[in-house]
Amino acid sequence: MARIFVTRALPGPALSRLEDAHETTVWQHQLPPSYEQLRAHAAQADALLTLLTDRVDAQLLAAAPRLRVIANYAVGYDNIDVGAASARGIAVGNTPDALTDATADLTFALLMASARRITEAAAFAREGRWQTWEPAGFLGADVHGATLGIIGLGRIGQAVARRAAGFGMEVLTTETRDQHNLEHLLRRSDFISIHLPLTAGTRGLIGTQALSLMKPTAILVNTARGAIVDRDALARALHTGQLAGAALDVTDPEPLPPDDPLWSAPNLLVVPHIGSATWSARERMTEMAVDNILAGLAGTPLPYQVPA
Ligand code: GLV
Ligand code: GLV
Numbered sequence: 001m002a003r004i005f006v007t008r009a010l011p012g013p014a015l016s017r018l019e020d021a022h023e024t025t026v027w028q029h030q031l032p033p034s035y036e037q038l039r040a041h042a043a044q045a046d047a048l049l050t051l052l053t054d055r056v057d058a059q060l061l062a063a064a065p066r067l068r069v070i071a072n073y074a075v076g077y078d079n080i081d082v083g084a085a086s087a088r089g090i091a092v093g094n095t096p097d098a099l100t101d102a103t104a105d106l107t108f109a110l111l112m113a114s115a116r117r118i119t120e121a122a123a124f125a126r127e128g129r130w131q132t133w134e135p136a137g138f139l140g141a142d143v144h145g146a147t148l149g150i151i152g153l154g155r156i157g158q159a160v161a162r163r164a165a166g167f168g169m170e171v172l173t174t175e176t177r178d179q180h181n182l183e184h185l186l187r188r189s190d191f192i193s194i195h196l197p198l199t200a201g202t203r204g205l206i207g208t209q210a211l212s213l214m215k216p217t218a219i220l221v222n223t224a225r226g227a228i229v230d231r232d233a234l235a236r237a238l239h240t241g242q243l244a245g246a247a248l249d250v251t252d253p254e255p256l257p258p259d260d261p262l263w264s265a266p267n268l269l270v271v272p273h274i275g276s277a278t279w280s281a282r283e284r285m286t287e288m289a290v291d292n293i294l295a296g297l298a299g300t301p302l303p304y305q306v307p308a
Contacts, residue, residue: 002046002297003066007033007054010073012283014290018049022297039063047293052076052273053254058084069296071289074276075099075156076225077306078198086308093292093302096155098284099276104159106275107223110247111148111191114219114269115141141190141217141244144168149189151182151205152224157195186213191221198225206230211237219245219267223275226252231262238265249275 004018006026018024025041027033032053033041042048042056042064050056052074058081061067071093072080085092113119121138124130147170150157161171172189174181186192192214196202206220207230214220220243222229231252237243245267254273262268276282292302 002068003044004047004049004293004297005041005045006049007038007051008073010049010282010286010289011279012286014283014286017290018293021294022047035060042067047071047297049073049289049293050080052079054079056080056085061085061088061090068299069093069293069302071292071296071302072306073285073289076197078225082306082308091292091296091302092306092308093289093296093304094306095285095288096304098288099281100155100159102278102281103156103223103275104163105278106249106271107156107160107193107195107221108163110221110223110249110269110271111193111219112143114221114245114247114267115143115146115191119269141219143191146170146190147172147188149173149185149192150195151185151192152195152197154195154197156223157193160193160195182210183213186210187215189218190215191219193221194224194228196224196228198227202228204228204230206234208233208236211243214243216242217244219243219247221247223249226250226254231256231260235261235265238262238268241266245269249273 002022004022004024006024009026009028035055038054039060042060046066047069049071056070056079061084067090069091070080070085073095075094075096077092077094080092082092117138117140144167148164149172150160151174153173153175164171172185174185205228211233234246238246247269249271250273256262288304292304295302
């Protein structure tokens with residue numbers, strides 16, 4: 001029997017497959033274990049099932065001599081030092097595909113909510129301020145026929161592009177940090193949506209310079225990772241009207257502190273990192289993470305292994 005530490009209770013029945021086969025400890029709190037608590041559990045564990053809120057760095061790995069597999073409950077794995085893990089022969093897995101469509105759906109929900117001022121209008125109605133049908137009330141931007149710039153054309157970026165086709169949008173894409181293509185996209189797009197992993201090369205990619213290229217009527221959507229956008233630069237661009245709006249599922253840090261200048265920015269919509277939050281996506285992610293752990297403990301290749 002191997003020892004498994006799972007850093008949170010997860011949706012769906014699949015965790016029982018770990019509990020049936022191994023000595024499995026599930027962190028039963030609403031908030032994640034602290035770094036020290038995680039390190040103490042990792043020190044005893046053969047396998048870790050982690051969340052994107054768990055930092056697994058080289059120091060923690062060095063204190064985990066038995067560890068053979070880490071299954072991250074996310075498609076992104078910027079919280080894990082994959083290089084340090086592979087140097088120690090520890091396999092790292094993630095949960096791709098399961099959340100592609102859910103995240104693309106949320107991207108469109110944010111895009112449309114921002115374009116059509118849904119949260120503002122809903123609050124107005126609920127607060128009893130709705131007095132009559134107003135010819136110039138809550139005017140927003142057209143989504144149909146607009147130009148959508150997709151930065152990052154992986155699984156989720158492509159799923160967003162498919163949705164955009166249904167809205168008759170013109171889609172511009174940039175695959176990598178092709179500077180020329182990126183600048184063209186930033187200048188031309190009415191909506192800009194980020195679908196990149198967070199890496200050293202994408203951190204801060206959307207900063208003062210990139211924001212200055214966007215149309216003043218443009219809306220930025222981020223369902224990838226908060227740190228890809230420079231939040232101070234974004235707050236300035238919104239405050240000065242250089243950018244019409246932003247809709248964020250991810251921030252840096254998470255949660256965004258209550259005194260962050262972004263909160264006072266106009267036309268900002270923030271939701272608490274819910275891109276994959278559908279029943280089916282989250283249950284499927286549990287199955288995939290469990291499959292990764294069981295394969296890693298059996299010494300076979302992980303079905304969903306991240307590139308080393
Ligand atoms: C969520 O952000 C994920 O990476 O799955
Ligand atoms: C709006 O409700 C319309 O009928 O145009």
